Structure formats: C-alpha cells, structure tokens
Amino acid sequence: MVAAITISCPKSSVLQNPTSLKDPCSSFFGGSLKGVPFQLKPGNKRLDSFSLVVAAASNTPTTTSTSSSSGGGGRFYLNFTGFPFPLGPFLNRRTIRTEAVKGCIWLFEQEQALGFSSVSTNIRMTVIKLKSGGLWVHAPIAPTEECIQLLKELGAPVEYIVLPTFAYEHKIFVGPFSRKFPRAQIWVAPRQWSWPLNLPLEFFGIFRAKTLKDEDMSTPWADEIEQKVLSSPEVGIGPYVEVAFYHKRSRSLLVTDAVIFVARKPPECIGKESLLASAKNGLAVKILSKGKEVPQEPVVDNQMSRQKGWERMVLQILFLGPSNLLEPNASFAQMSQKLIVSPIVKTLVFSKVPEKVRDWIDSIVRDWKFKRIIPAHFAAPINAGRSEFLAAFAFLDELLGERYVTRPSLSLLFVSIMGKAASYFPPDDMKTLSSLDQFLVSVGAVKKTVSGRKKTS
Numbered sequence: 001m002v003a004a005i006t007i008s009c010p011k012s013s014v015l016q017n018p019t020s021l022k023d024p025c026s027s028f029f030g031g032s033l034k035g036v037p038f039q040l041k042p043g044n045k046r047l048d049s050f051s052l053v054v055a056a057a058s059n060t061p062t063t064t065s066t067s068s069s070s071g072g073g074g075r076f077y078l079n080f081t082g083f084p085f086p087l088g089p090f091l092n093r094r095t096i097r098t099e100a101v102k103g104c105i106w107l108f109e110q111e112q113a114l115g116f117s118s119v120s121t122n123i124r125m126t127v128i129k130l131k132s133g134g135l136w137v138h139a140p141i142a143p144t145e146e147c148i149q150l151l152k153e154l155g156a157p158v159e160y161i162v163l164p165t166f167a168y169e170h171k172i173f174v175g176p177f178s179r180k181f182p183r184a185q186i187w188v189a190p191r192q193w194s195w196p197l198n199l200p201l202e203f204f205g206i207f208r209a210k211t212l213k214d215e216d217m218s219t220p221w222a223d224e225i226e227q228k229v230l231s232s233p234e235v236g237i238g239p240y241v242e243v244a245f246y247h248k249r250s251r252s253l254l255v256t257d258a259v260i261f262v263a264r265k266p267p268e269c270i271g272k273e274s275l276l277a278s279a280k281n282g283l284a285v286k287i288l289s290k291g292k293e294v295p296q297e298p299v300v301d302n303q304m305s306r307q308k309g310w311e312r313m314v315l316q317i318l319f320l321g322p323s324n325l326l327e328p329n330a331s332f333a334q335m336s337q338k339l340i341v342s343p344i345v346k347t348l349v350f351s352k353v354p355e356k357v358r359d360w361i362d363s364i365v366r367d368w369k370f371k372r373i374i375p376a377h378f379a380a381p382i383n384a385g386r387s388e389f390l391a392a393f394a395f396l397d398e399l400l401g402e403r404y405v406t407r408p409s410l411s412l413l414f415v416s417i418m419g420k421a422a423s424y425f426p427p428d429d430m431k432t433l434s435s436l437d438q439f440l441v442s443v444g445a446v447k448k449t450v451s452g453r454k455k456t457s
Helices: 145-152 174-180 272-279 283-287 303-319 329-335 343-348 354-367 386-392 395-400 409-413 415-423 427-442
Strands: 096-101 105-114 120-129 135-138 158-163 185-188 225-231 241-247 252-254 372-374
Touching: 105 145, 120 303, 158 174, 174 185, 225 354, 241 354, 272 303, 303 329, 303 343, 303 427, 343 427, 354 386, 354 395, 386 415
Parallel strands: 135 158, 158 185, 252 372
Antiparallel strands: 096 105, 105 120, 120 135, 225 241, 241 252
C-alpha cells in the first residue's frame, strides 16, 4: 500500500476480546497510495453486540513462526524496481507467518517501504488450504528462502497463485513467486495495466495466466471460494480493479485494498530500525509541524519512540501530507482501531465511481455472510461482519443520495451511526489530499466522477 502511495470517532470503543480463530475449517483437516488508478500509488465467538463497535483486529495469533535460519538468514531479496519509487526493503525482508484459522488459513507478512524513505507498512499474502489438500495463495509476497520455507512447512503443494489486483506492489512478486512453484496455476485480476508504460504481464515474469471473472463458478476452487470483481471505469490513466474472495467454510472475506484496520501497535514484520528512523525529527516533520519549533534531540530506542515512529508512518501513508507529524497522537487515534476505507482510495478512486463501488459492496454483503475480513495491509484478521463493512462505505450514501434495500435488515439500525465514525477523517489532515485531488481534476489527469453502473432495460 505504501508502495503505490500505498494509503474513531473520538473515543470509539473496540472489542477487547477478538473472536477466537481456532475453529477448524473442516474435519477433513482435523481440526490467518494504495492502488490508485493513476499510479500515485502511493474462537468461535460471534459479534453478539452491535453497540458502537466498528471492528476488532486479532492481536493474539494462534502461532507465529520464522524459519530456522534466524538473524537475517534466508531473508535476502534484491529489489530496486518500482515507479516512481522503488519498493523497499532492498536487500533483507523478514517473513512472519501466523495461523488465522486453525489448519486452514495462514497469513504471511513482510515489511514494505516506500523508496528510500522511513515510511513502511506491511504487505500480506494469505494462504488457504483447500479440501484437495493443496494450497491457494492470495497476493504473493517476495519469495525469500525464509518465506518459501515457511510455506513448505505447511506440508501441502501450492496449486493456485492469485493476483487479486492490478497494483504494482502485488504484481511485482507474482512472477518470481510462481517460478518457485512451476506446477501451480496462475490467476490474475482482469484489465491488468501498468504506468508509465502499459507493459504486458510477461514483462513482469507472469506467463500462462488465467483471468479471474466476476462470480465465476467454473474456477477449480468455486465450491470453496467465491469471487466478485470490482472493475471500475477509467478515472484517469487506468481503471481500479480488485477481486474480493469469500472462503465459505471459515466465513472469511479477502480483499486487497478495499478496507483497512490500523492497529495501535506496529506489525511485527516492521523492524525497529524503520520505526526509529520515522521517529526522528527530519525534514518531513519540520514541514508538517504546524509551525512549531522542532527539537533536534537524538532518538532513544524505547517503546515510546517506536510508537511515535509507527504513528508517523501511518499518517503519511493515509494522508500523504498530514497536518502535524510532530505530534501525531490525536490524528492517529482518530484513524486507528476501526474498519475504514483508506483516505487515498476513498478520495482518488471510490468517490469517483460511487455507483460501481456501491454495486460491488452491496453484492458482497447480500451474498456472503462473513465474520472476519483479511485485507492485504495493516491488521488482520479483523473481526467484522457485514454491518461494519457497510459502515466503512457510508460515504457513498452521501454521494449517491440513496440507500439500497439489499442490505441486511439488522444492519439498517446501525450502519448510519457507525458509518459516521468510520468515514470521519480529520479535516486538517485531509487538506493535502483534497488539494491534490482538485489539482488532478483541474489539469484533466483524473475525472471528478464517472458513472459505472450498467443500464438495465
């Protein structure tokens, strides 16, 4: 998310005891500037109460593993590609594996940095074990020795490799990853494109790929995993394309960049060096300090410094130019611990094609009874269902001036209130992003709004 300009209501409450994720998927197994179209890319408990809880991210994974080659061994990965900024880390990527659903879903995470800056977030690959005994891999990450070893420890062959988006930060790893598993089928989101040159998939090392189609029941995994494609009209240089998946047995919704949940604490895969670098009062902090004097004091390696570094990273990823990096606490509190659409995606993409996005999310909510959400960045799994998902997109109601009857009846009582909390972004922090959007519209780089709904006879 940071790679492609990657991307609470006050005192909003969150679930303190997230849903246990230890339920097996099946007795068969025996009982875990973002993609903007013009490439500024920047246990078994259920939610029993809807109060004003938006969502809760699990912070107690069932297992956490790293390869036996500790101390950086097996983590080498050379990468200097990326436009307009290369995607770091450039030489060393640690992989963290967690078990999200026992014996069924695993999450693999690595750090992802924007160029040579101190801004990092996590990038996530999700692996699902199918009834066949094979593995279905969603959004591959860098195939370091450590990553591949952690995957092989699951003791099952990789059958399918899925690219659920057009975004470069996910596309770049599909080719190298697939070469580690030459027998696996590769499936990609439709309407692939790149910028500044619209290069074919083969240029990225992706060969013999099949195209994901909306609600396609002919895929080899259709009995277990369903899919819905968001393929928007072009709002500028290219379209926004993302495929959502629903794993029926575990009731898990997989998305790439549609929604995020920023946890209070940084992901484990982000190293302390990155956090401490972000905690330093450098040029960005001086520019975004609201005119206050910026002290030039050394950064001490402690929990407070690491937390400040994480909060600064988040605000830069979400807003590009937040109002106050010197004192990030207040803005960070507003943006964390709730399910949201990232400000960049909301402003530069979804707000421009509200009809198309509304049709997509209403179809997801109508057909899929999910209880957890797994995005490709920030926290996961998120204990959230259809009401929380709809609330994150409440801003579409203001743009469209209508409400859809396809929503679950129970959700109608809560979505409006919850949506105001989920869609509230500090106005001062939004100024840079809003100004950028206005500029891009004024010079014709992007469109203000685009109708994307198919006409019905």
